[in-house]
Amino acid sequence: MLNLSIVLEDSARATPDGTAVVFGDMRLPYSLIDTVASQVANLLVTRGIGKGDKVALACPNLPYFPFVYFGVLKAGATVVPLNVLLQSREISYHLDDSDAKALFCFEGTPELPLGERGRAGFEASEGCEHFFVLPATPLATESQYGESFWAALDGMPGEFETVQTAPDDTAVILYTSGTTGQPKGAELSHQNMLMNAVVSDEMFPSAADGDVMLAVLPLFHSFGQTVVMNTGFRRRAAVVLMPRFDPGEALALMVKEGVTFFAGVPTMYWAMLTKIHAEGATMPTTLNVAVAGGASSPVEVLRDFEQTFGIGILEGYGLSETSPVASFNQFGRPTKPGTIGTPIWGVEMKLIDSDWKTIDGEGPGEVAIRGHNIMKGYYGRPEATDEVMRDGWFRTGDLATRDADGYYAIVDRTKDMIIRGGFNVYPRELEEVLMTHEAVSLAAVVGVSHESHGEEIKAYVIRTPGSEITEDELIAWARENMAAYKYPRIVEFRDALPMTATGKILKRELR
Incomplete structure (x- = not known):
């Protein structure tokens, strides 16, 4: 048997009163996280969901995330974390593509109407059978979007014997960003995820008095999930949740x-x-x-x-x-x-x-x-x-x-490489040079269509505060600091650049 939930369960046994999650004024001990996760596992089993089934989770960095994530794992099912910025159509696609049987969805806020989108995506899906709402109001037992998480957990035991899973059983399906075509779900086994957390834990030194780890990377993303939450829980750290x-x-x-x-x-x-x-x-x-x-x-x-x-x-x-x-x-x-x-x-x-x-x-x-x-x-x-x-x-x-x-x-x-007049140009190299200019705070370089050269080089630039550098001035500087086939011929200044929920610059949008 090998189950990724061990990173929580082992810490809950060893340090039940140790702080696992910090959110606002809340300090939740490992024993509480494990207890609620066990309730989630019992809930899933009573609804006919178990080993090998898929359960989707759409939630920002809130205590709900580890509750549900580890509850699904305990039940022997597979977690399918969803990007919280997905629209209804995209949620429906992910539910159908992963064959999810249930969706745990945060109720949302006026700025992030996730409950509304999630409900619509659930209703448009073909095979998803259960919809649980993670209320925006703590411990609320009712929601306009469907069955409240807390109402569903009412009466569920806080103990659960974790389902035996093999090392190669699928623990998590993580969807790629879909830069080309439809997003694809990467199947990651319990061994994949557990080994990555173990190696990450041993690779980074621990603080003498115990670690406090800031979880601002989205937990639905693999980086935040493995390097912060799973690694943090394994080393019995306090994980401070920051939703945005x-x-x-x-x-x-x-x-x-x-x-x-x-x-x-x-x-x-x-x-x-x-x-x-x-x-x-x-x-x-x-x-x-x-x-x-x-x-x-x-x-x-x-x-x-x-x-x-x-x-x-x-x-x-x-x-x-x-x-x-x-x-x-x-x-x-x-x-x-x-x-x-x-x-x-x-x-x-x-x-x-x-x-x-x-x-x-x-x-x-x-x-x-x-x-x-x-x-x-x-x-x-x-x-x-x-x-x-x-x-x-x-x-x-x-x-x-x-x-x-x-x-x-x-x-x-490989997809970002620019071919200008037969020469390969690597945007990152140009971005590094541009950012050495005192007037450049951030830069992103892309290729744009050109009649004779095939592609031309364009730089999107955020100026440093107080700078008034012009396009012509920056291009002239770049010409002096880069080879003739490399320097950007077009510069566009912006106050901000489009980014994913994880903070990556969206070059496909710039293109």
Whole structure:
């Protein structure tokens, strides 16, 4: 037997009164999280849902998330976390594509009408049978959208014998962002997810007096799920939930709760640094581990953070299909800013060409990965699985180089590469150069259609506060600092850039 719920259950047995979750003024002990999760498992069994069934969960970073997540796992079922920004049509698609039998859905707020969207998506689905509402008002037993979570749990025992699951049974189905075609569900086993949490836990040092981890990365995303919630629960840390990222509020919460561990995407670090430099803010003094993933971190942001906070950012790499962590700049080894470090324990990486042939030396080439973290495949899509998996290797779609010490550095997504007049141009390289200009706060480079060159290079730029640099001035500067075929011919200034719920810049929208 191997069940991912052990990361909660073991901590609940060892430290029942230890704080597991902090949300606002609430401090919920491990025993309470485990008890409610057991009630959820009992509820599912009474509704005919058990081993191998799929249960969807649409919820921001609220205590409901671990209640339901671990309850589903205890019942031997598979969790299908949904992005809370999905519209009704998209929710219906995910329910049908995953064959979900139930949906636990947050009631929502005026700014995030998730209950309304979730109900409509549930009703439009073909096979989903049960709809449970996670009320916005704590402990509310009624909801306009359907059966209240708390009413459904009424009378359910707080003890449950966890269903035996095999290491290769599916624990979680994580949907990819769907940059091409419809989103696909990556099937991750109990072994995939548990090993990734264990290795992540052992890779990052613990604070002497116990860790306090800020969960601002969405828990429906693999990064927040594994590196923060599952790793945090395994190390018996207090996980501070923040439903929506705001740089000022995040900094204040770090100070208030004595946060020791922060994981974020690069734009979160950029936003906090911008807030500090523009307005000033009280700095957290307890922070001793800062990790970044989800996208490539601009080197300027890495340097600025270390100068400002006094600790470096450990940059890593992974995908939903890899549970997600695949490589990291790790403690005990030299940190190389701008790289994604080396493969984590039990994982191998290599560079390949379009025909799966191994590329020796520096590269560049496409990153391929194999190890305990690789998904079983895309749910219900054997052909799509065969396209990306061969002999245990998973091809990522990311281009990288590798130095003599085995450190990998992401060059770009294969789909983001620009071909201008026959020359390959990697947007990330240009973004790094642009951000060395004192007037550039953040930059995103994309290719736009061009009659003679095929593609032309365009930069979307957020200026630093107070800067009045013009398009012509920035293009002239870029011409002096980049090769003739590389520098952007078009610059558009914006106050903000479109981002996903996890903070990744949406280049497909810019294109």
